[in-house]
Amino acid sequence: MNIKSHRAFLHFYALALLMAACGPNATPSAFQATLPPTALSAPVYSPTPTITPSLTPTLTPTPTLTATFTPTFTPTLTPTPTLSPTATLTPIPTPPLWTLTPVTNAGAPPFQHQPADFAPTAGWSCEDFPCEDDITGFLQRIRVPVGYRVEPAGRFPGQPMQITYGPDGRLYGTVLENGTRNGAVYALNPDGSAQRYSGDLISPVGLAFQPGTDVLYVTARVTPLQGGGLWRVQPDGTTELVLDDLPCCFSIIDNQPNGIVFGPDGYLYMGIGSLTDHGESTQPESKPYADVRPDEAAILRIQPHTGEISVYARGIRNPYDLTFGPDGQMYATDTGILAGPGDRLLAVSPEAFYGWPYYRMRGCEDCPPRAAEVIAPDLYSFPDFTLPRGLVAYTGTQFPANLFGHLFVALWNGTPTAQRIVRIDPNDWRLGREDYTPEPFVTGLIRPVDVALAPNGALVVADFIYGHIWRIVYVGVG
Numbered sequence: 001m002n003i004k005s006h007r008a009f010l011h012f013y014a015l016a017l018l019m020a021a022c023g024p025n026a027t028p029s030a031f032q033a034t035l036p037p038t039a040l041s042a043p044v045y046s047p048t049p050t051i052t053p054s055l056t057p058t059l060t061p062t063p064t065l066t067a068t069f070t071p072t073f074t075p076t077l078t079p080t081p082t083l084s085p086t087a088t089l090t091p092i093p094t095p096p097l098w099t100l101t102p103v104t105n106a107g108a109p110p111f112q113h114q115p116a117d118f119a120p121t122a123g124w125s126c127e128d129f130p131c132e133d134d135i136t137g138f139l140q141r142i143r144v145p146v147g148y149r150v151e152p153a154g155r156f157p158g159q160p161m162q163i164t165y166g167p168d169g170r171l172y173g174t175v176l177e178n179g180t181r182n183g184a185v186y187a188l189n190p191d192g193s194a195q196r197y198s199g200d201l202i203s204p205v206g207l208a209f210q211p212g213t214d215v216l217y218v219t220a221r222v223t224p225l226q227g228g229g230l231w232r233v234q235p236d237g238t239t240e241l242v243l244d245d246l247p248c249c250f251s252i253i254d255n256q257p258n259g260i261v262f263g264p265d266g267y268l269y270m271g272i273g274s275l276t277d278h279g280e281s282t283q284p285e286s287k288p289y290a291d292v293r294p295d296e297a298a299i300l301r302i303q304p305h306t307g308e309i310s311v312y313a314r315g316i317r318n319p320y321d322l323t324f325g326p327d328g329q330m331y332a333t334d335t336g337i338l339a340g341p342g343d344r345l346l347a348v349s350p351e352a353f354y355g356w357p358y359y360r361m362r363g364c365e366d367c368p369p370r371a372a373e374v375i376a377p378d379l380y381s382f383p384d385f386t387l388p389r390g391l392v393a394y395t396g397t398q399f400p401a402n403l404f405g406h407l408f409v410a411l412w413n414g415t416p417t418a419q420r421i422v423r424i425d426p427n428d429w430r431l432g433r434e435d436y437t438p439e440p441f442v443t444g445l446i447r448p449v450d451v452a453l454a455p456n457g458a459l460v461v462a463d464f465i466y467g468h469i470w471r472i473v474y475v476g477v478g
Contacts, residue, residue: 094305094306095305096266097265097266097267097304097305098210098211098212098213098266099211099264099265099266100211100262100263100266102264102326102327102328103395104326105326105395105397105401105404105405113145113146113147113148113400113477114145114146115145115439115440115441116143116144116145116420116440116441116442116443117143117443118143118443119140119141119142119143119443119444120141124137124141125137129141129446135152138152138444138468138470139152141444142442142443142444142445142470143442143443143444144441144442144472145441146477147400147474147475147476147477148472148473148474148475149472149473149475150442150470150471150472151470151471151472151473152192152468152469152470152471153171153188153192153460153469153470153471154171154188154189154192154193154194154469155192155194155466155467155468155469156173156175156186156462156467156469157175157186157194157467158176158177158183158186158467159175159176159464159465159467160173160174160175160449160450160462160463160464160467160469161173161174161175161176161183161204161205161449161450161464162174162205162206162207162259162321162390162449162450162462163207163450163451163452163460163462163469164207164208164209164452165452165453165454165455166187166209166216167213168214169190169455170187170188170189170190171187171188171452171454171460172185172186172187172188172197172207172209172216173185173186173187173188173207173450173462173469174201174204174205174206174207174218174220175194175204175467176203176204181202181203181224181252181253182200182201182202182203183200183201183203183204184196184197184198184199184200184201185198185201185204185207185216185218188469197216197233197237198216198218198231198233198237198239199233199237199238199239200239201218201220201231201239202220202221202222202223202224203220203221203224203253203256204218204219204220205219205256205257205258205259206218206219206257206258206259206260206270206271206321207219207260208260208261208262208268209262210262210268210304211262211266214235215232215233215234215235216232216233217230217231217232217233217242217260217268217304218230218231218232218233218239219231219256219257219258219259219260219270220256220257221248221249221256221257222241222244222248224249224252225249225252226248226249227244227245227246227248228243228244228245228247228248228249228256228257228272229241229242229243229244229257230242230243230257230260230302242304242307243302243307243309246272246300247272247273247274247275247293247295247296248273248275249273249275250273250274250275250277250318254273254318255273255274255275255317255318256272256273257270257271257272257273258270258271258272258273258318258319258320258321259271259320259321259322259390260322261322261323261324263324263328263330264324264328267301267302267303267304268301268302268303268304269299269300269301269302269312269322270299270300270302270322271316271318271320271321271322271332272295272297272298272299272300272319273296273297273317273318273319274292274296274297274317274318274356274357275290275296276290276357277317277337278317278337278339278356278357278359278364278366278367279292279356279357279367279368280366288368289368292357294311294314295309295311297314297315297316297317297318297319297356297357298311298312298313298314298315298316298319299311299312299313299316299319299322299330299332299348300312312348312350312351313348313349313350313351313352313353313354314352314353314354315352315353315354315355315356315358315375315376316332316334316346316354316356317334317335317336317337317342317356317357318334318335319333319346320332320333320334320335320388320389320390321333321389321391321450322348322391323392323393323407324393325395325405325407325426326393326395326404326405327405329347329348329426330347330348331345331346331347331348331379331393331407331426332345332346332348332391333345333346333388333389333390333391333409334346334354334388335387335388336359336362336384337359337364339364340384341359341362341364341384342356342359342362343381343382343383343384343385343386343387343388344378344379344380344381344382344388345378345379345380345381345382345388345391345407345409345424346376346378346379347379347426352376353371353373353374353375353376354375354378355370355375355376358370358371358375379426379431380424380431380436380438382411382417383415383417385413385415385418386411386412386413386415386417386418387411387412387413388409388411388412389409389410389411389412389448389449389450390409390410390448390449390450390451390452390462391407391408391409391410391451392408392451392452392453393405393406393407394406394407394408394453394459395453396453396454396456396457396458397457398456398457398458398473398474399457399459399474400474403423405425405426405427406423406424406425406426407423407424407425407426408422408424408441408451408459409421409422409424409438409451410448410449410450410451410461411448412447412448412449412464413447414447419443419446419447420440420441420442420443420444420445420448421440421441421442421445421448421451421459421461422439422440422441423439423441424438424439441472442459442461442470442472445461445463445470446463446464446465446466447463447464447465448461448462448464449462449463449464450462454471458471458472458473458474459471459472
């Protein structure tokens with residue numbers, strides 16, 4: 001099968017109210033005091049007198065019945081006030097962000113190696129490449145430097161876009177299904193089989209687990225041609241939309257919310273592509289150039305718990321992937337304009353401007369004049385049409401110590417200087433020289449789209465065409 005060179009598939013809670021509610025109102029039973037009434041005093045009778053006839057009558061007094069009353073005590077009931085609970089609105093505080101601890105390369109073996117060589121480009125089971133299921137053929141074709149070994153790590157059921165490892169040790173990837181731009185997140189099990197993890201997504205690209213959690217964030221499109229979005233995938237696979245108004249889209253496959261990564265500060269960083277190729281007018285009859293949104297062609301800094309967004313850096317046409325070095329430095333890949341210029345690697349500084357759409361000095365004669373502001377330099381400019389995709393900074397200890405902090409970049413396109421993973425030392429003084437060439441580290445791939453670092457320090461590569469995942473391990477020399 002002959003895979004010809006072509007362009008790439010370019011690029012939050014409301015406050016919960018805590019009702020401090022007491023239990024049901026307890027109204028005490030009325031206390032009825034009952035005292036027996038005091039009876040009337042019994043009358044006292046004197047003996048009956050003997051009447052003796054007399055001329056003078058003798059008046060005998062008649063006893064008088066006198067009643068003596070003792071009052072009955074009736075208690076006075078004083079009502080007890082009933083306390084009603086008062087509703088108090090207590091906001092749930094925003095959870096703190098998990099910041100990262102710098103890594104070191106203590107324990108890594110020292111070793112200097114030569115670049116990987118190149119396999120023959122013909123004579124394989126499917127002409128220029130091995131056939132889809134010819135794993136033996138791929139292991140023969142894929143080349144790495146002496147001291148390293150290539151291993152098959154599994155296969156996604158579609159075309160992977162980006163990959164990352166989860167807290168459970170499995171490899172997760174955004175995958176396009178059935179040859180379409182629709183897809184989902186899949187996870188590779190230890191036996192190499194794949195399991196669908198998320199709900200349906202349109203053109204999913206970037207994915208990153210929030211440190212200290214098993215919550216996954218994913219970038220994709222809201223519709224095929226409008227609206228960039230950020231989704232959150234819970235451990236049970238529930239997929240919920242967090243942001244839905246991010247810049248998107250230049251075309252059906254190009255320039256959208258791309259790679260994401262959590263920084264050492266706990267914030268989520270996201271690459272956003274431009275809405276045009278080089279700022280060309282979308283309404284040429286009324287204005288010469290397109291209006292550029294502040295948040296397009298940029299790297300955004302997002303508070304994942306609140307959705308607060310700020311622009312971290314600007315002027316990057318299609319920042320496809322992001323990574324942080326062990327010293328906290330951010331790096332990004334950028335793909336150039338359709339005419340070719342602009343494929344590059346950036347060491348990104350906050351508030352810096354990286355030139356897009358002002359590419360006049362790179363051969364774009366129709367682009368508007370350069371902005372009256374300082375354009376930050378590239379870390380490295382790749383040859384035109386190499387289409388740099390995924391990248392990762394090596395922060396493990398399985399590889400030799402001299403590779404700690406080095407960058408591994410996937411060059412996607414089928415050109416003589418691409419279809420490979422290259423290694424770049426970001427501190428190499430030769431980066432500014434015209435004769436500098438990044439070291440070929442993995443060659444013989446079809447369309448390498450992303451690289452990731454396994455928990456054990458191995459380098460893992462995703463190849464777009466057949467969904468193969470290859471693992472590169474250091475075994476030593478001799």
